[in-house]
Amino acid sequence: MTLPSSPVLQALKKSASSMANRNTPFVYNEWYVAAFAQEVSREFLPRILLGKRVMLFRTETGQAVALSDRCAHRAYPLSLGKLDGDTIVCGYHGFRFNTEGNCIEVPSSSKCPKDLGVARYKVAERGPLVWIWMGDPDQADESRLPEHEWLCDESAWATSSGYFNLQSNYVSMHENLLDLTHLSFLHAATFGTPDYARAEFRSEISQGYFALHRDVVPTTLPALWAKPTGLEGCATAARIVKSEFKSPAFHQVNVSFYDSKLAEQDRRVSRIKTAHILTPQTNSSCHYFIVHGRDFGLEDDAITGFMHENLFKAFQEDVDGMAALEQVWETTDPDDMYEISVVSDGPSVAMRRYLKQRADAEAAARALPNASVQTVSTAETPSRKAETA
Ligand code: FES
Ligand SMILES: [Fe+2]
Structure with missing residues (x-):
């Protein structure tokens, strides 16, 4: 039995204390x-x-x-x-x-x-x-909306959408989306392949933006992607993935598929984008809106139906998995709870630290006597001035 030693456990817990989790206050100014x-x-x-x-x-x-x-x-x-x-x-x-x-x-x-x-x-x-x-009404600037123009461009993207009431905190779900290593395991029966977890990846980490790139080349695509992209039976397919945290509310997964044995100028590249939109409901649940888009077969309703049905089967696996994870947090003595991070967790750890810093800063500002960040109080105040500012 190899369990972390007591000093290691203490170090893990100290590191985790700087990362957002289900107990972290919400970030309202978004x-x-x-x-x-x-x-x-x-x-x-x-x-x-x-x-x-x-x-x-x-x-x-x-x-x-x-x-x-x-x-x-x-x-x-x-x-x-x-x-x-x-x-x-x-x-x-x-x-x-x-x-x-x-x-x-x-x-x-x-x-x-x-x-x-x-x-x-x-x-x-x-x-x-x-x-x-x-949050603070004075900061409600529409230029702060995360970029999502493609969602509004019906001429370039065919979309389908769905919703889950996710029985998990929103931080865990962001983490799930940032490290798609789990495709090979949680989604082994749907859109994961065994080679996905071992494929090379690289991270992008900056203030408020976190991404993980993964190039799975060559690969064989699962039916969900192979059928609509015309890459069925192709053993040299490329699956180029970028998973991006764009805001506490918005995560986007971008994927390109093509046959890697063809010269670049001869490739037909098929692209998909999925908006994973998370709005906290409670500390242990969130609204999970999904819009999936593709830039090929725009008029083909059969493709839309096929992809929607199979994608949402896969997304149901995340919903079930995150609910199971939430239950572990719910029912485990906090003294017994720890997490260990590996290299592919890099963007998620940075993202969780960012959320914690934002939440703590807002909470501190709210606690000031003349708080300029009126997040919690604004929502409940009976003052007409504050409500309509
Ligand atoms: S509670 Fe609404 S009018 Fe009394
Ligand atoms: Fe997933």
Whole structure:
């Protein structure tokens, strides 16, 4: 039996203490995806985002709106009330709110008390996604949205999408996506191949951006990729992968496939991109939105159906695997818990340190008497000024 010695264990735990995990506060000053655009309608959509109750809906002119899903009066869920034009009527005692979150009518009173309202969050709708900013409203700059133009370019990318309510913290899922060594094992029955884990890789680590490149050449592609790319039976296929953490909310996997025995000018390169979009729900669960795109066979619905069905079987393996991992953390005595990192964990370790630093800095700023980072307090304050800033 080879277990880490006590000094080694202490060193491992010290190193892990600088990395984000399920216990790390959320990073609020980022854009996160609240919903697919098609989910937001004239019906209220209640959703827990970054530990807070939010509801989304559209105005009569189609603008997406996000408000705190709790009435300012007795905290009844506003999403159980009704939309009357562009006002929201609470289903308990009938307080009425406008789309800014301000209370504009109290049925039992001739006057609406001043400074009564619920938090309103800024949203930005881009293509199939509705993004939300739940941190300091003054920092809600749309230029901070992670780059995702391809998701909105239907002329160049054929896409399909899906959603999982992942029973895992979002940090673990980012880590899963950054090191695709697991394809050979967790996905051995779907899109992994035995040579994947041993293929050469290189890392890119910079502030807020972490990537792992892996070139699997030559390889034989699993049916999921071989069939639609026309590389079935090809023993000299190339699978060139870049897995990128672009923000705490957004991870992108980019893959190119071609026959490596052909000269560069003769190759037909088929590309896919997958947006893995994570929005924390609680410390042990997150919303997992996925948009998968390809730049070939754009009009071929049969390819879309085939790839979607098989990809989501593979993604289900991640969902099940991450839930199993979460249970280990949930049920293990913290004194007995440790992690050991290897070279391919480099980008994930750097990413987890980055998240921890961001979360700690925000928490420290919140603790200041005149905090400029109003993350937690903004969401719950009854002040109309703060809510609509
Ligand atoms: S709880 Fe909403 S009006 Fe009373
Ligand atoms: Fe996976």
